[in-house]
Amino acid sequence: MVKKIAILGLCAALSILAFMVVGARGNWDFVLAFRGTKLISLVIVATAISVSTIVFQTLTSNRILTPSIMGFDALYILLQTVLVFALGGFGFASLAPELKFSLELFLLSAASLALFGSLIGQGTNDLFRMLLVGVVFGVLFRSLTGLLQRMIDPNEFSILQGALFASFNNVDTKLLTLAAxxxxxxxxxxxxxxxxxxxxxxxxxxxxxxGLNYKRELMMGLALVTALIATSTALVGPVAFFGLLVSAISYEVIKTHHHGPIFLTSILISIIVLVGGQTIFERVLGLGATLSIVVEFLGGLVFLFLILRRVRM
Incomplete structure (x- = not known):
């Protein structure tokens, strides 16, 4: 187990090194500072998504579920649509990044914690009811989003589209002081x-x-998941299957139920995928493709594989 974690750590370090030096030209002080802030952003997102997914799967006793099942993605998209609808395309684009990030973080956290507080009770059935309600609210949010998008001016809708998809290439480094x-x-x-x-x-x-105070620890764990996934979503946008991809690989690599090694493994794998993948797409492919699309595609395949394997079992 230690050897596997050490190998993953070496791969993560090589990914970070490649991201910093491959294709670097000109003033090294500027290059290292520019790439360094971007690297920190990717590491923060990778860590937040991996840890939140592992904790959420433990709380729900299900390795197929991810925090996105709570309607985070749909709520985020609805929030962006409401902002464009209310402020217009120019007002949305000129909104201060710190204010926008804080607003998104507050609304995402408040909505999920309200859901937890109203549904968590004495039995485990409440937890599964919470997940079901999360799916229902996701459908509701998508319906409201579709209605508002049909009412938005086409020119403003083009501005909105840029905010509806996850982007690991355009993380606003000004938000690091809040997110980190x-x-x-x-x-x-x-x-x-x-x-x-x-x-x-x-x-x-x-x-x-x-002797564990289960309800207290459950609420604390759900609040922890909420803060992490809300932060990552506000930074890069909605990512549905990335956490599932990382957690599935982590449990296959480190076959243990102890969360210490799983946390380390998932974080390292997440860094390898994000930082290494972004290096390839930026430096080798020249941004000819988008990392988020590839990650979501692979995560979707992993989701289908896990579903089919569980059905056969």
Whole structure:
């Protein structure tokens, strides 16, 4: 296990090195500063998505589910559409990045925590009801989005389209001072709770019998997931299957239920995929394709594979 993590760490370091130096020309002070801030953005997003997915799958006792099932993607798209509809294309484009990020983070977090607070009860059925309601709200948000998009001016809709798809190439580095401390704090809490998550992975009844305050830890874990996924979504946009792709590979590479090694593995794999993939698409392919589309395609294939394998079992 240690050897595998060490190999992944080496691959992640090589990906970071390649991202920083491949194709670099001109003033190295400018190149390293420019690429360094972009690298930090990719690492923050990779860490937030991987940790939030692992924690969410533990809380739901299901390795197929991801936080996007709660309607985050649909809510994010609805929020962008409402902003364009209310402010117009020019007002939307001129909105301060910090204000826009804070607004998105607040609304995404408030909506999900309201859902948790109203649905979490004494039994596990409430958790599955929460997931079902998340799907229903996702459909509602998409319907409202479709209605508003039909009412938006075509010229303004073209501006909106740029904000509806995940973009790992255009992360606003001004937001790092807001996103980085939040992600670091959440990941530190997740690491501190790794042994608690090991117990929660056994199931509600077993965790309670071992003396765990299950409801409190469940709410804390869901709040943690909310903060991480809201931050990553506000930074790069909606990403439905990336977390599923990373978590599935992590559990196959490190065949353990202990969250310490799983956290490390998922973060390293996520960095390799994002940083290494962005290096290839930027430096080798010349942005001839989009990393987010490829990642979502591979994640969708993994999702279908997991569904079919579970059906056969």
């Amino acid at each position: 401390p939040l992600v670091i704090a959440c990941c530190a809490l997740a690491w501190h709770k790794r042994n608690v998550l090991d117990v929660m992975a056994l199931g509600r009844e077993q965790a309670i019998s071992l």
